[in-house]
Each structure stands twice: as C-alpha cells, then as structure tokens.
Amino acid sequence: MAAEKKEKRRRTYMARLAKKEAAIAAQKVALVQRTEAVEAAEAALAENTRAHVAQEHELAQREQRQEEQAEEARIKSADLDARAGEISLEKEQVATARSELVTEAEEVRAQRIELDAGLAAIDHVVAAVEDANGDSIVKGRKVTAFTNSEEEAVGLVEAVPFLLETKLRELGAKFDGVDNWQPHAVADGRLVTGQNPASSEDAAKKVLALL
Numbered sequence: 001m002a003a004e005k006k007e008k009r010r011r012t013y014m015a016r017l018a019k020k021e022a023a024i025a026a027q028k029v030a031l032v033q034r035t036e037a038v039e040a041a042e043a044a045l046a047e048n049t050r051a052h053v054a055q056e057h058e059l060a061q062r063e064q065r066q067e068e069q070a071e072e073a074r075i076k077s078a079d080l081d082a083r084a085g086e087i088s089l090e091k092e093q094v095a096t097a098r099s100e101l102v103t104e105a106e107e108v109r110a111q112r113i114e115l116d117a118g119l120a121a122i123d124h125v126v127a128a129v130e131d132a133n134g135d136s137i138v139k140g141r142k143v144t145a146f147t148n149s150e151e152e153a154v155g156l157v158e159a160v161p162f163l164l165e166t167k168l169r170e171l172g173a174k175f176d177g178v179d180n181w182q183p184h185a186v187a188d189g190r191l192v193t194g195q196n197p198a199s200s201e202d203a204a205k206k207v208l209a210l211l
Contacts, residue, residue, distance in 0.1 A: 094159040138173035141188040144195040147177040 148165045151157050168175050177195060178184040184195040185202035190210055194203035 094156065097159075136171040136173075137191060138168055138171050140172055140174070141191055142174040142176055142186055143168060143188065143191065143193040144176050144178075144184055144186045144199075145193060146196055147180070149177075150180050150196060153180055 145164045145168055148157075148163045151160060151163055151165075157163065165175055165177065176184075176186050181196060181198055183198045183202050185199045185206050186193050187206045187210070192203050192206045192210070194200060
C-alpha cells in the first residue's frame with residue numbers, strides 16, 4: 001500500500017511538472033511572437049520614418065524650385081520692364097525723327113527750290129523736293145539716297161513713313177545705290193544726291209565742282 005501511494009504521488013508530481021513545462025513553453029512561444037510583433041512594428045515605424053524624411057526632402061526641394069522660379073520670374077519681369085522702357089524711348093526717337101523729317105520736307109517744299117539754281121540733298125530730303133510746277137525733281141534723273149537695305153539694317157522699316165529707295169523709284173527716279181554705309185554721291189545736271197551721312201563729303205565735292 002505504501003508503494004502504491006508513493007507511486008501515485010510521483011505520478012501526480014510528474015503530471016504537475018509536465019503542465020508547468022507546457023505552460024513555460026507556451027509562454028516562450030508567446031514571448032517569441034510578441035518579440036516578432038515588436039520587431040515588425042519597429043520595422044514599420046522605421047519605414048514610415050524614412051518615408052516621412054523622403055517627403056520632407058522632396059517638399060524642401062519643391063519649395064526651393066518654386067523660390068528659384070519666382071526669382072527667375074522677377075528677373076524676367078525686370079528685364080521686360082527695362083525693354084519696355086527701351087522700346088518707349090525708341091518710339092519717341094522715331095517719332096522725333098519723323099517730325100524732323102516732315103519739318104525738313106515742309107521747309108524744302110516751302111522754298112520751292114528751282115532745279116536750275118542747283119540742289120544738293122542727303123538721305124531722305126530728296127524725296128520731298130518739288131520743282132516750281134509741283135513735280136518731283138527726281139523724275140527721269142539719276143539719284144541716290146538711303147537704300148532699303150540700309151533701312152533694314154537699322155531696323156526702321158516699320159518705323160519710317162516710306163522706304164526712300166522704293167519711293168524714289170515710284171517717283172520715276174533712276175536710283176543708283178551701293179553697299180550699306182559706303183560713301184556714294186551722284187550728280188545729274190545740277191542735282192547732287194548722297195546715299196547716306198557718310199556720303200556728305202563726296203556730295204559737297206560735287207557741289208563745289210558745279211559752282
């Protein structure tokens with residue numbers, strides 16, 4: 001009987017020990033699972049942190065690009081304002097030149113210079129001169145003046161009232177021009193014309209030869 005009781009106690013103890021070992025093993029499994037869950041959470045947190053840092057970096061770059069674009073826009077605006085001022089000044093200069101040309105033409109018309117008395121003209125003046133009968137003095141005569149090519153070179157094709165070379169040809173002149181800016185003067189009878197400002201000296205010499 002004693003041996004049976006002893007064996008029974010041993011079996012009971014072993015059963016309890018087995019339960020404790022099973023509980024400990026279950027706790028270990030649970031601990032491993034919790035550890036894995038924590039590690040997964042930490043990895044997710046690290047990934048979120050990296051994504052957040054990347055977003056902040058991208059946002060900073062975008063803001064920098066916007067600031068650079070805004071600065072470029074300010075520079076372009078300033079350049080446009082400056083160009084607008086230059087264009088306004090150029091328009092004023094063209095308007096002044098037109099006014100001077102008209103004034104000069106009116107003065108020449110008012111004087112009614114007779115061809116027999118002799119006439120010397122440079123650039124645009126020749127197109128405005130008429131004889132005593134009101135006809136253009138260039139009709140049928142060999143003349144020179146500011147060429148269409150020179151008008152194009154100075155960028156005033158759209159600014160001047162007319163292209164002088166074209167106008168003289170329309171008035172019946174025998175137009176004679178040379179390369180841009182080259183001195184060139186023509187004498188036909190007592191009519192002396194010069195192509196451009198550089199032709200003043202040559203034209204003056206021809207006038208002196210007629211005196």
